[in-house]
Amino acid sequence: MKHRYILLALTFLFTITNTILAQLSNEECIQNLSIFAESAKVKNYEAAYEPWMKVREECPSINLAIYSYGERILKFKYQNSTDEEKSSYANDIIKLYDQWLEYFPTKKNKKVVGDIISSKAQAMIDYKVGDKSLIYNTFDKAFTTDPNSFTNPKGLYNYFKIFYDLYKEGADQVTMEKLFDKYEEVSEKFEFEAIKLAKNLDVILKKEESGSPLTNREIRSKKVYEVNSNAIGIMLKNLDAIIAKEATCENLIPLYNKNFDENKTDPLWLKRAASRMDNKECSDDPLFVTLVEALHNLDPSADSAYYLGLLNDKRGNGAEALKFYEESIKLGTDPYKKAKILYKIALKFKNAGRKSSARNYANKALSYQPSLGRAYLLIASLYASSANDCGNNQFEKRAVYWLAANVAQKAGRVDASIRKLANSTRASYLGRAPSKTDIFTEGNEGASIKFNCWINASVKVPKL
Numbered sequence: 242m243k244h245r246y247i248l249l250a251l252t253f254l255f256t257i258t259n260t261i262l263a264q265l266s267n268e269e270c271i272q273n274l275s276i277f278a279e280s281a282k283v284k285n286y287e288a289a290y291e292p293w294m295k296v297r298e299e300c301p302s303i304n305l306a307i308y309s310y311g312e313r314i315l316k317f318k319y320q321n322s323t324d325e326e327k328s329s330y331a332n333d334i335i336k337l338y339d340q341w342l343e344y345f346p347t348k349k350n351k352k353v354v355g356d357i358i359s360s361k362a363q364a365m366i367d368y369k370v371g372d373k374s375l376i377y378n379t380f381d382k383a384f385t386t387d388p389n390s391f392t393n394p395k396g397l398y399n400y401f402k403i404f405y406d407l408y409k410e411g412a413d414q415v416t417m418e419k420l421f422d423k424y425e426e427v428s429e430k431f432e433f434e435a436i437k438l439a440k441n442l443d444v445i446l447k448k449e450e451s452g453s454p455l456t457n458r459e460i461r462s463k464k465v466y467e468v469n470s471n472a473i474g475i476m477l478k479n480l481d482a483i484i485a486k487e488a489t490c491e492n493l494i495p496l497y498n499k500n501f502d503e504n505k506t507d508p509l510w511l512k513r514a515a516s517r518m519d520n521k522e523c524s525d526d527p528l529f530v531t532l533v534e535a536l537h538n539l540d541p542s543a544d545s546a547y548y549l550g551l552l553n554d555k556r557g558n559g560a561e562a563l564k565f566y567e568e569s570i571k572l573g574t575d576p577y578k579k580a581k582i583l584y585k586i587a588l589k590f591k592n593a594g595r596k597s598s599a600r601n602y603a604n605k606a607l608s609y610q611p612s613l614g615r616a617y618l619l620i621a622s623l624y625a626s627s628a629n630d631c632g633n634n635q636f637e638k639r640a641v642y643w644l645a646a647n648v649a650q651k652a653g654r655v656d657a658s659i660r661k662l663a664n665s666t667r668a669s670y671l672g673r674a675p676s677k678t679d680i681f682t683e684g685n686e687g688a689s690i691k692f693n694c695w696i697n698a699s700v701k702v703p704k705l
Contacts (some may be wrong), residue, residue: 265356270300274307281310286317301344308341319368331368335361355387359396366399374412377403384426393436394469398476399449401427405483417487417497424484425513431477435470435658436577442466442612448503450611468613475657490523498528508540515548524551547582554589570605580610587619591703596623597695614656618663621648624696625670633695635684640690642674644700677705 273292280289293314297307315337338361346354346363362379365371371379380400383391391397404423409414445463448455455463497514504510515532518524533552537545550565565587573579583606590599600623603616610616625645632638646667653663680686681703691699 248531267300267303270303271588271628274300274304278306278310281306281314286314287321289314290318290342291406299339301340304439305345305348308345311337327368327620331364331370331577334364334368334655335370340366351390352387353390355383355389356393358383359391359393359400363393363396363399366403373403373407377407384430388430391430394431394434394442394472394476397427397430398480401480417492418500420487420515421484421493421496422513424480424488425517428477428480431473431480435473435477436575437447438466438470438473438576439610439612442655443610444469446611471657471660488517488521490518490521490526493518493521493523494526494528497532501528501531505535506539508536508542511536511539512542512544516544519548519551524555526704541583543569543578546572547585550586551589554593576609580606580613580616581607584616584619587616591623592618596627599623606650612655614659614663617648617652617655618659618666621645621652621666621670624648625693626671627696628673631692631696632690636675636679636685637690637692639673639675639679640702641692641696642705644692644696644698646674647700675702680705 273296277289277293277296281293282556284393289310293307293311296303297311301307312334315330315334319327319334322330338357342354342357342361346352359380362376362383365376377400380396381401383396384400401423404415408417408420442463445455445466447461448459483531493514497518500510504514511532513568515536518526518532521530529548530552530628533545533548534637536542537549546565546569550562550569553559553562553565569582569586570579573582583602587599587602587606590596590602600620603619606613606616614673624641628641631641636664642704649667649670653667655659656663675683683702685702687704688702689699690702
């Protein structure tokens with residue numbers, strides 16, 4: 242009995258001791274957490290490193306800051322280390338992402354697994370850790386496990402770029418067809434993210450158009466949306482430049498002919514094949530007709546109706562083409578997809594020389610997506626191309642360029658992804674408009690010039 246009491250007493254003492262030690266350890270972790278966080282906030286990463294490492298080793302699940310700040314701390318240490326030390330820090334950065342995934346796979350109750358894993362894959366590229374197959378598999382894990390939080394434009398681009406590199410190197414089972422499929426998957430993801438940004442941005446643009454002042458939060462949000470939208474535009478352009486080397490009619494037509502029977506009941510495959518052939522100007526081939534008709538019979542949609550309109554356009558059946566174009570709009574449910582199709586139709590009318598119809602459809606596209614800057618650029622180009630057809634004299638004909646420049650300026654104001662192009666286009670138009678000397682000679686400073694041609698709009702002569 243006496244031994245039993247002694248054993249109970251020792252157990253109690255051991256429990257109390259462990260509890261006290263745990264409390265002391267936790268207090269020390271909280272103290273070190275506060276120390277490294279304060280240093281990291283002011284970018285004193287050298288001072289933050291030691292207390293941060295203690296918290297990371299002793300209390301890895303105490304706070305997300307261990308990983309959000311830790312990423313910056315380790316990158317600083319890598320950049321400021323000797324060549325001999327760099328490898329160690331690079332590997333530790335990769336390890337940090339694995340720990341991040343283990344202890345904080347969510348943020349504000351939202352899954353961020355895709356973001357963490359894709360950041361790890363990007364770090365593997367940046368710090369030369371692992372071969373291309375391992376890096377690709379890491380990106381692919383992020384994309385297949387949690388695509389919702391894998392949104393970084395640079396990461397998405399490199400996901401495809403690494404796959405393309407493997408294809409060019411002749412990696413096992415990385416076929417041309419798989420390359421095209423991967424391109425479609427990634428470009429569709431870019432489009433999805435671009436639409437999300439556009440929806441948020443359009444709310445702010447509509448408020449601005451109404452004359453209501455933006456809050457500080459809305460101003461900050463607008464800048465973030467514009468930066469991200471611009472990044473998507475750049476990376477998508479780079480993506481298209483890569484696939485353009487392989488996605489030629491000479492490659493696409495035999496590939497899709499070979500695989501048609503196997504996929505003729507798969508609407509997604511048919512849609513992607515038709516889209517690729519349309520984008521690459523392969524729509525004169527009979528295979529395009531086969532793809533479009535199969536798609537429309539299997540799953541009548543906005544896309545299939547648009548392609549049927551395109552086919553009728555090519556056959557010279559303008560009225561029938563327009564009927565299918567209108568059906569395409571009616572079948573669409575998402576306003577941003579409607580805007581995309583309307584813009585495509587506007588582009589077709591522009592190329593056919595039907596300027597009024599092109600402007601009409603471009604404006605319809607803008608009614609669904611006010612941030613679609615390319616629609617404004619299209620309208621601006623229509624005006625600029627009419628300089629010799631509108632106006633009663635040489636001064637008025639050249640004044641059309643002021644109108645075109647104003648519309649191009651609006652394109653850059655609503656769409657950051659094409660702002661550079663919009664600004665250069667505007668400058669080009671202004672360079673062709675009447676000069677200050679011309680305005681002085683005419684003596685019409687501040688006057689309004691009305692264009693009675695198809696444009697049916699006015700522009701004010703700038704003040705000197």
